Amino acid sequence: MITLYIIDDHPLVAGGIYMMLKDVNYIHICGTARNGKEAMEFLETNEPDIILLDISLPDTDGLQLCEQIRQKNKQSKILGLTSANDASIITQMLHRGANGYLLKNMERDELLEAIDRVLNGKIFLSKSANEKVLEQYASVNSALEDKPALTRREKEILDLLNEGLKGPAMAEKLFLSPYTVETHRKNLMQKLNASSTQQLLKTAREKGLL
Amino acid sequence: MITLYIIDDHPLVAGGIYMMLKDVNYIHICGTARNGKEAMEFLETNEPDIILLDISLPDTDGLQLCEQIRQKNKQSKILGLTSANDASIITQMLHRGANGYLLKNMERDELLEAIDRVLNGKIFLSKSANEKVLEQYASVNSALEDKPALTRREKEILDLLNEGLKGPAMAEKLFLSPYTVETHRKNLMQKLNASSTQQLLKTAREKGLL
DNA sequence: TATAAACTACCTGAATTCAGGTAGAGATAA
DNA sequence: TTATCTCTACCTGAATTCAGGTAGTTTATA
Incomplete structure (x- = not known):
């Protein structure tokens, strides 16, 4: 029953x-x-x-x-x-x-x-x-058509940002200067038209980049 | 055909x-x-x-x-x-x-x-x-059982963080002092054991808080 | 009424991010 | 060889975040 x-x-x-x-x-x-x-x-x-x-x-x-x-x-x-x-x-x-x-x-x-x-x-x-x-x-199909082209390095940095790593930790992990990491993050921000890392990650998720 | x-x-x-x-x-x-x-x-x-x-x-x-x-x-x-x-x-x-x-x-x-x-x-x-x-x-059902108790204000701040707003913009939106927003963010970080906002948001998503 | 939790606000100082650039080296394709 | 893109690295200065606190007020409950 x-x-x-x-x-x-x-x-x-x-x-x-x-x-x-x-x-x-x-x-x-x-x-x-x-x-x-x-x-x-x-x-x-x-x-x-x-x-x-x-x-x-x-x-x-x-x-x-x-x-x-x-x-x-x-x-x-x-x-x-x-x-x-x-x-x-x-x-x-x-x-x-x-x-x-x-x-x-x-x-x-x-x-x-x-x-x-x-x-x-x-x-x-x-x-x-x-x-x-x-x-x-x-429903994000239409987002595909204007998806910005990210470089390999940019994708790598984006993934690490999404994991919650800070700049210096990423630099250490990738054997780069912190300045370099910062430059890639800046380039990502410009490509995705964001003015903070949170916005960047949000937009990247919306566009299916993450 | x-x-x-x-x-x-x-x-x-x-x-x-x-x-x-x-x-x-x-x-x-x-x-x-x-x-x-x-x-x-x-x-x-x-x-x-x-x-x-x-x-x-x-x-x-x-x-x-x-x-x-x-x-x-x-x-x-x-x-x-x-x-x-x-x-x-x-x-x-x-x-x-x-x-x-x-x-x-x-x-x-x-x-x-x-x-x-x-x-x-x-x-x-x-x-x-x-x-x-x-x-x-x-599959995140099991995460429910140890979900930390967030206050109403904390949830509000978490949502705004997730939208990509920076501290001062949140303060303006909620008619609070930037110090107050920062205090709530700090409390959230402690509750979710995070040391950056990205980590905080990631953990919150994993726990179904967002 | 007393108590605890939530909310609000503040301080200091260090670390990191953001914004605007600069420039050289390496890799690839024409 | 040249041109272009990507990657790497750096600078300055301002804004924001992070970390460690402090403390008063408000709200809800017993």
């Missing part, structure tokens, strides 16, 4: 999920909560197999709540629930311990598949959520 | 794909190449609808070739082909202009679906490739 807990401030959602699962005899809805406080109280003494977590709750940030649940509860599989579809939120949820992500317009089949996959240790995203995540990579 | 071009150094692969598609009357295999040089020569005067690109070629780096093809050829849909399954390669291929990614152990159905989806403007990854990409997010 799989236990499932629903955290959502809209009774409609809990009701809809109940209707979807009422004749699935291996899944038991063991409770619902309307806000984070209520949820954490329940989870103090219970460990459901599946937690459906609305990421837009009235009293708390869904990302934070996900993290809190994960820290207290290592076993449950957390499925994020939302009406919106934002790659950044999705990936942050995964970072913070969620095992999957569903849209509230899901069909019954999708919910059952999600439950099955996460219980089998996989990550499940709804189709459109999955597309959003992938698009974030492809 | 959809034209498809195969770039792979193994005749087995081209042959296998030919067998898969020989009775698909809307797809025409317009050629094959065994290395990057040969491929670029063909693509100088041809623009197939689909390009299947082996990422391990004898004469060139598949990622670079992907990029070169994309820069010369805006319309074709590029599907990466590989025997291995590495999230980093996958995402880099997408960065560099690929529209999808297939494993060489694909079934005919999967190849047809991939072709269909990329021609419809979607990104297609084989199931296991897709899992690899998602796992890279979840």
Whole structure:
């Protein structure tokens, strides 16, 4: 018997999920909560197999709540629930311990598949959520066309900057003068139009140079 | 009639794909190449609808070739082909202009679906490739457990550091003294055990704080 | 009310970065 | 051989960061 807990401030959602699962005899809805406080109280003494977590709750940030649940509860599989579809939120949820992500317009089949996959240790995203995540990579395609040409040495310095090394440490590592390292860093800044190292690294990441 | 071009150094692969598609009357295999040089020569005067690109070629780096093809050829849909399954390669291929990614152990159905989806403007990854990409997010789950507690202000400063702002600019933006900003940055460095801002940002990213 | 954490602000001095240059040597292609 | 690009190295001076502290005020909680 799989236990499932629903955290959502809209009774409609809990009701809809109940209707979807009422004749699935291996899944038991063991409770619902309307806000984070209520949820954490329940989870103090219970460990459901599946937690459906609305990421837009009235009293708390869904990302934070996900993290809190994960820290207290290592076993449950957390499925994020939302009406919106934002790659950044999705990936942050995964970072913070969620095992999957569903849209509230899901069909019954999708919910059952999600439950099955996460219980089998996989990550499940709804189709459109999955597309959003992938698009974030492809969305920098247009950046390719004006990618500046870096020299071999410049790439080397960029990588070391990205590792967090300071000028003198890089110079020592590469058997160069600190002045030389500084010159390469300056050239990089000019090529990527940056006025600080942080900006340089940020731009380089955006352009797929790192 | 959809034209498809195969770039792979193994005749087995081209042959296998030919067998898969020989009775698909809307797809025409317009050629094959065994290395990057040969491929670029063909693509100088041809623009197939689909390009299947082996990422391990004898004469060139598949990622670079992907990029070169994309820069010369805006319309074709590029599907990466590989025997291995590495999230980093996958995402880099997408960065560099690929529209999808297939494993060489694909079934005919999967190849047809991939072709269909990329021609419809979607990104297609084989199931296991897709899992690899998602796992890279979840793979930092374990970092959650020793995540340092940052104050609200510290998070704010961290975000601004990540945007590339310098101390005085942050102070101005937040209506604080530069000394105050510097103190928060120092506290962050201590909490994350860093001795430069670059290190701080790197560690913060690794721990999912950014 | 008392306490602790967070926030704010400051100091000194050293190290590093940033900005604007200069210039010679080595490697490569025409 | 010449021209060009890359690499190496240097200078000055200003700005910023880093490192080690100090201390008062505000906020939230018990």
